[in-house]
Amino acid sequence: MKRLWLIGAIALGVVIVVVAVIAVVGIVGDQPTAQPDREELPVNIELIKQARPEPGCAKVPRPKPAGSGDVELGVIRLRGHCLISETVVVAEADAAARLAELRQQQDVVAADRADVPQPPAEPRDIRPAVDGVEEKQWGLDALGGAAALHDLWPADAPEIKIGVVDSGIDPKQAEFGDRVIAIRDTVLGSDRYESHGTAVAGIIASAADGTGVTGLVPKAKLLDAQYWRDGVAVGESGIHDEIIWAVDQGARVINLSSGANDSSLLRAAYEYAELSSVVLVPAVGNCGHWTVSVPDPPGTAPDPLDPCKRGRNQIAGQADQPTVLGVGALNEEHRKAGFSSKNRTVMIMAPGEAILSTCVTRTAGPRSLCVNDGTSFAAPFVTGAVAILLARHPEASPADIRQALITTTDPIETVRGQRNDAFGYGKLNVIAAAKYLDDHPPQPQPEQPVITAAARTGSKVELIMDNGKKLAVQQLGQGGTPAFAFSADGAWFAAADGKTLTVVDAYTGRQQSTECGCSGVAFNTKGQVLAAQTHGGLKIAQYDPMTADWTGTTYAPKLSGGLDSAKLVGAAGDVALVTLSQGEYANRLVGVWPDSTATELDGGGLAYTMVAASATGRFVVASSPQSCPRVIDVEKTRSTGKPWTKWLWYDDIFCATSMLAHFDGDKALHLGWLGSQNMQRKPACLKPGQEREVPVTGRLPIGEFTPSRDPVDLPWKDLDCTASGVWPLKNGAQVRARGSLGSALPLKYTLVLLKPNGEGEQNLAEQADEIAVRTR
Numbered sequence: 001m002k003r004l005w006l007i008g009a010i011a012l013g014v015v016i017v018v019v020a021v022i023a024v025v026g027i028v029g030d031q032p033t034a035q036p037d038r039e040e041l042p043v044n045i046e047l048i049k050q051a052r053p054e055p056g057c058a059k060v061p062r063p064k065p066a067g068s069g070d071v072e073l074g075v076i077r078l079r080g081h082c083l084i085s086e087t088v089v090v091a092e093a094d095a096a097a098r099l100a101e102l103r104q105q106q107d108v109v110a111a112d113r114a115d116v117p118q119p120p121a122e123p124r125d126i127r128p129a130v131d132g133v134e135e136k137q138w139g140l141d142a143l144g145g146a147a148a149l150h151d152l153w154p155a156d157a158p159e160i161k162i163g164v165v166d167s168g169i170d171p172k173q174a175e176f177g178d179r180v181i182a183i184r185d186t187v188l189g190s191d192r193y194e195s196h197g198t199a200v201a202g203i204i205a206s207a208a209d210g211t212g213v214t215g216l217v218p219k220a221k222l223l224d225a226q227y228w229r230d231g232v233a234v235g236e237s238g239i240h241d242e243i244i245w246a247v248d249q250g251a252r253v254i255n256l257s258s259g260a261n262d263s264s265l266l267r268a269a270y271e272y273a274e275l276s277s278v279v280l281v282p283a284v285g286n287c288g289h290w291t292v293s294v295p296d297p298p299g300t301a302p303d304p305l306d307p308c309k310r311g312r313n314q315i316a317g318q319a320d321q322p323t324v325l326g327v328g329a330l331n332e333e334h335r336k337a338g339f340s341s342k343n344r345t346v347m348i349m350a351p352g353e354a355i356l357s358t359c360v361t362r363t364a365g366p367r368s369l370c371v372n373d374g375t376s377f378a379a380p381f382v383t384g385a386v387a388i389l390l391a392r393h394p395e396a397s398p399a400d401i402r403q404a405l406i407t408t409t410d411p412i413e414t415v416r417g418q419r420n421d422a423f424g425y426g427k428l429n430v431i432a433a434a435k436y437l438d439d440h441p442p443q444p445q446p447e448q449p450v451i452t453a454a455a456r457t458g459s460k461v462e463l464i465m466d467n468g469k470k471l472a473v474q475q476l477g478q479g480g481t482p483a484f485a486f487s488a489d490g491a492w493f494a495a496a497d498g499k500t501l502t503v504v505d506a507y508t509g510r511q512q513s514t515e516c517g518c519s520g521v522a523f524n525t526k527g528q529v530l531a532a533q534t535h536g537g538l539k540i541a542q543y544d545p546m547t548a549d550w551t552g553t554t555y556a557p558k559l560s561g562g563l564d565s566a567k568l569v570g571a572a573g574d575v576a577l578v579t580l581s582q583g584e585y586a587n588r589l590v591g592v593w594p595d596s597t598a599t600e601l602d603g604g605g606l607a608y609t610m611v612a613a614s615a616t617g618r619f620v621v622a623s624s625p626q627s628c629p630r631v632i633d634v635e636k637t638r639s640t641g642k643p644w645t646k647w648l649w650y651d652d653i654f655c656a657t658s659m660l661a662h663f664d665g666d667k668a669l670h671l672g673w674l675g676s677q678n679m680q681r682k683p684a685c686l687k688p689g690q691e692r693e694v695p696v697t698g699r700l701p702i703g704e705f706t707p708s709r710d711p712v713d714l715p716w717k718d719l720d721c722t723a724s725g726v727w728p729l730k731n732g733a734q735v736r737a738r739g740s741l742g743s744a745l746p747l748k749y750t751l752v753l754l755k756p757n758g759e760g761e762q763n764l765a766e767q768a769d770e771i772a773v774r775t776r
Contacts, residue, residue, distance in 0.1 A: 041264045045271060047078045047109045050508040053276050054491070056527070057082035057248045058184070060546065071095045074114035074238055074265045077107045080546025081491070081505045082248070083272060085241040085265075087114065103264075110268035114237035126359055129212030129367035137213055138332050139203070139351030139381060144431050146214050149388070152434050153219055157391035161221045162204060162383060163246030163254035163278075165239050166197030168226035170360040173198055174367050175206040175213070176222065182249045183224045184242065195359040197226065199372050200257045202358030203380035204387075212367050213356055216384025216430075217391075223249050227258060239318070240269035247276050252390045255383040256282035257376035262317035274323045279390075279398045281383045283375035284326040285316035285341040319345035325402055328424060329353055329378040334412070336422055340375055346424040348409055352378030385430040389437055396442040404440075408432035451506045453735060453751055454484055454493060455768035461495050463504060464764045466733075466753055475500040475513040485570070487523040488615065490775040492545040494529045496521040503529060503548045506774060512548040516541070520568030522576070525617065530576050532568035536560075540568070540576045540592055556592045569608055572634050573617025577601070579608055589622055591634060599638050602630065602645060614663040619702055621669055623659040629671065631702065647709045648700070660725035660737055662773070663702070668717075672697035672725035672737060695724035695739055724749075727773045732756030735764070735773050 060082050065072070069091035077084050090098045095113070102111040129135065140146045161181070169180055180201075205222055206215035225242035239260050246254050254273065259282075260266050273280050319326030326345035329337040329352025336342070337353040355377040359370040382405070389401050396404075407417075409426030419425045449465040456462075459477040461484055462470040476482045476497045484495035486506065493504040501516035518531035518541070528551065529543040537560030542552045554576070559566075562582045569589075570577040576592040589602040589611070606624040613620050613634075623629035629648045636644035648671070660672040673696055698716040720726060725737030734754040739747045751765040751773075765771065 041267050042103050043110045043264050043268045048271050048275060050510050051078060051083050051272060052081035052507045053248045055249055058245060060084055062086060065089050072114045072237055073099055073111060075102055075111045076109040076265060076268050078109055081507055083109060083244050110264035112263040112265045125371040126363045127369055128364040129369050131211055134210055135213050135356055137356055139355050142351050149216055149430060150208060152388045153391050158394050159221055160387045160391050161223055161251045162387055163223040163225055163251035164197060164201050165225045165227055165242040165254060165256050165258055166200050167194060167228050168197045169201045169224040170198045172361040172366060173358050175202055175358050177207060180222045180224050184226060184245050195370060198360050199357040200255060200380050203377060204384050206358055212369060217387045220387050223251050238265055240265040243269040244272060247273050247278050251278055253279040253383055253386040255380055256280060256318050257379050259285060259316045260318045262320055266317060270321050270323055274398055277397055279386045279401050280324045281379050281386060282318040282324050282326055283379040284319045284328050284345045286339040286374050287314040287341045288339045315343050315345055325382060325405060327375060327379040327382045329375045342422045344421060346421055348382060348405060348424045348428055350378040350381035350428045382428055385428060385433060388430060388434060392434060393437050393442055400442040404433045404437045408436045451774055453764060453771060453773045455765040456482060456770040457768055468762050468764060471509050473502050474511050475502050483520045484772060485522050486772055486774045487527055494521045496531055501531060503545045514548040519566060522568055522571040524571045524574045530568060530571055532566050532578055534563060534566050538563060538566050554594055555596050556598050559598050570611040570613055572613035572620050575617060575634060577611055601632050601637055602643050610659045610661055612661045612663060614666045616666050618666060621661045629659055644707050646705045646707060648714060667702060669700045669702050696721055697723050697726045737771060
C-alpha cells in the first residue's frame with residue numbers, strides 16, 4: 001500500500017532531536033494536536049537525477065561557512081556528479097532574500113534554514129556482559145527469535161551496507177568487530193548521551209557469538225554517520241548531509257533514529273536516497289500519551305523547539321515523507337508504548353520499550369550493555385528486516401521492500417491492509433515479509449542507457465550510448481582537431497580542441513566547458529584532467545572534472561628550450577605523456593612527473609597516433625601508422641635514465657596501418673589493428689583471396705622484460721580475425737571496432753555493441769576518424 005499524499009513541509013527550520021524517551025514532564029489532554037497541512041518545498045529534482053553515488057564525493061573540498069550573522073542557511077549543490085552541502089551565514093533581516101537568491105542559482109539543489117541539533121537520550125541499567133552468557137532479548141523473540149531471523153540471511157548474500165545516522169558508534173565495542181567499515185567524522189562525545197548511536201547499531205548488527213546481545217543482521221556492514229556530539233552539530237547542521245554521505249558510501253538502507261523538521265534540505269536527501277535505491281527507516285517520535293522533553297544539560301540553554309512541547313503527537317519531519325516507513329514502538333505486551341507518537345506518519349510497529357543493547361565501552365567495558373526506551377530503538381528492528389530482504393533480493397527497489405513489509409504486518413486493532421494512526425499497518429513480521437518477497441520476486445528495472453564510447457568525425461565529437469543514441473560534446477570545433485579521453489574509472493570524459501576544454505560526467509551526460517589553449521587531454525589517477533600548454537614553455541595544466549576549473553600547473557623548464565610543438569597524448573598514473581618536437585628531434589615521447597622532472601620514454605621520429613597506459617601507469621604502449629607498437633616500462637626508464645622499450649614486431653615491413661590498444665590492469669595488453677599480408681603469416685588470419693589488410697585483435701600477457709628491438713614470436717591469446725579492437729563489458733556484451741579495409745589513409749572505423757547471449761548487435765558509429773571506448 002502506498003500513501004497518496006505529496007511531499008510537503010511544515011517549517012523552514014531543521015531542528016534535530018533524537019526520538020528517545022527521557023522523562024515524563026506532564027500529561028496533556030486526550031485530543032492530539034491538529035496535524036498541519038503539508039506545503040510544497042522547492043527542490044531541484046532534475047539536478048538530483050544528475051547526481052551519482054560515489055565514495056569519492058566525500059573527498060570533494062567543502063567551502064567553509066561564509067558570511068556573518070545569526071542565521072545559518074543550509075545549501076546543497078551539485079558539483080560534477082556529487083551533492084555537496086555547505087552553510088551560508090546571514091543576518092535575520094537578510095535571510096529571506098538570501099534564501100530566495102540561493103534557490104535561483106543553477107547548481108543549487110535545495111536551500112533552507114538550518115538549526116543546531118539537540119542531545120539524544122541517556123540509557124539506563126548500564127552493566128557489562130558476562131562472558132559466555134547470552135542475554136534475553138524480548139524484541140528479537142517477539143519477531144521469531146534470533147536463530148530463525150539469522151537463518152533468513154542467505155549463505156551467498158552480497159555485502160549489505162547499513163547507514164546509521166546518529167550520535168556515533170563506539171569502535172571499541174566488541175560486538176561490532178571490524179564491521180564498521182566507514183566512518184564520517186565520528187569522535188564520541190563525553191556526556192551522558194553518547195551511547196545512543198552505539199545502542200541503535202547494536203540492535204541492528206551485534207555479533208552472534210554467544211556473549212551479550214545479538215543483532216538482527218550480525219553479518220551486515222555498518223556505515224557510521226555521526227550528526228551530533230556534545231550538543232553541537234557535526235559537519236553541516238541537520239541530517240541531510242549524513243544521509244547523502246551514507247548513500248555515497250553504498251548504503252542500501254539507512255536507519256534514522258534522529259529527527260528533523262521538514263525542509264527542502266531533508267526532502268532533497270530523501271529524493272537522492274530513493275533515486276539511488278536506498279531504503280530510509282525513520283522513527284516517528286515520542287510525542288504520544290506523554291509530553292516528553294530532554295533535560296537540558298548543565299550549562300546549556302533550554303531547547304525552545306522541543307517538538308513534544310508543541311503538543312501531543314507532534315509530527316516529526318523525518319517520518320513525514322511518502323518514501324519511508326515511519327516506525328512506532330511496542331512494549332512487551334505488544335501494545336503501543338505510551339510515548340510512541342500517534343499520527344499520520346506511523347506505518348509499522350516494532351519493539352521499542354525496555355530494549356537491551358550495546359553501550360559505549362567507557363561505561364562498563366568492551367561489552368557494555370544498557371536498556372533503552374523510545375521509537376529510536378524500534379526503528380533498528382525494521383532496518384534489520386530491510387537488510388534481510390535486500391540480502392535475499394538485492395535487486396529489490398525501495399518500493400518493493402516497503403510493499404513486502406506493509407503487506408505482511410500483523411494487524412493491531414485494525415484489519416489487514418488498513419492503517420490507523422496508532423499502529424500503522426501493524427506489527428513487523430520479518431519472516432512473513434521474506435516469504436512474500438520470495439513468492440513475489442521483484443521485477444527487473446529497465447536499465448538506463450549509459451555512455452559506452454566516443455567517436456570523432458572531423459571536428460565533431462559525439463558520446464555514444466549503449467542504445468545507439470548520441471550526445472554531441474559542446475563547444476568544440478572552434479580550434480583544431482579535438483583530442484579526447486575517458487578517465488580510468490570511466491566516470492569522466494574530456495575533449496579539447498586548442499581553444500576549449502569540455503568535461504562530461506559519463507554517467508549523467510552533464511557538460512561543463514572552459515577556455516583552454518590545450519594541446520591534447522588525458523586523466524591522471526587522481527581523476528584530474530590534464531592538458532599541455534606551450535605558451536611561455538611547456539606546462540601541464542590540471543583541471544577539476546566536476547567544475548572544469550583550473551586547479552594547478554606543473555612546469556617542465558628543462559623541456560621548454562627550443563620547443564617547436566608539444567601535445568599531451570596520455571597519462572601513466574600521475575605522469576603526463578607528451579610528444580615533443582624540438583629542432584631536429586621530432587616526436588619524442590616524454591614523461592613529465594608532478595615534481596617537474598622529465599624523462600624521455602622513446603626517441604620518436606614518427607608521430608604517435610595511439611598511446612595507452614596500464615592501470616598503475618607502470619607500462620605504456622605506443623604506436624604510429626608507420627611503426628610497430630612498443631611497450632615501455634616507465635619505472636625502469638626513470639630509474640635507469642634511458643628508454644626501457646620492447647618492440648612488438650614480426651618482420652622488416654611496417655607492422656600495421658592502424659592500431660588500437662588498451663590494458664587489462666597491469667597484466668595484459670589488448671591490441672587490435674589492420675595488419676599487412678606479411679605480418680599476418682604468424683597469426684594465420686589471412687586466407688587465400690582475402691584483402692591485403694585484415695582486422696586482427698589479441699591479448700598479450702605483460703610483465704617485466706628486457707629491452708629489445710628484435711623480431712620475436714609473441715604469445716598471443718584470444719586471437720580474433722574479425723575485429724580490430726574488442727572491449728569486453730561486465731554484462732557479457734562486447735564493444736567491437738572494425739576498420740575499413742584497404743591501404744588508404746586515414747582509415748574509418750565502425751563501432752558496434754555485440755549483445756550477450758547471441759542477442760544480436762547494435763550499431764554505435766560508422767565512418768569515424770577516431771574512437772575511444774569507456775572503461776566500466
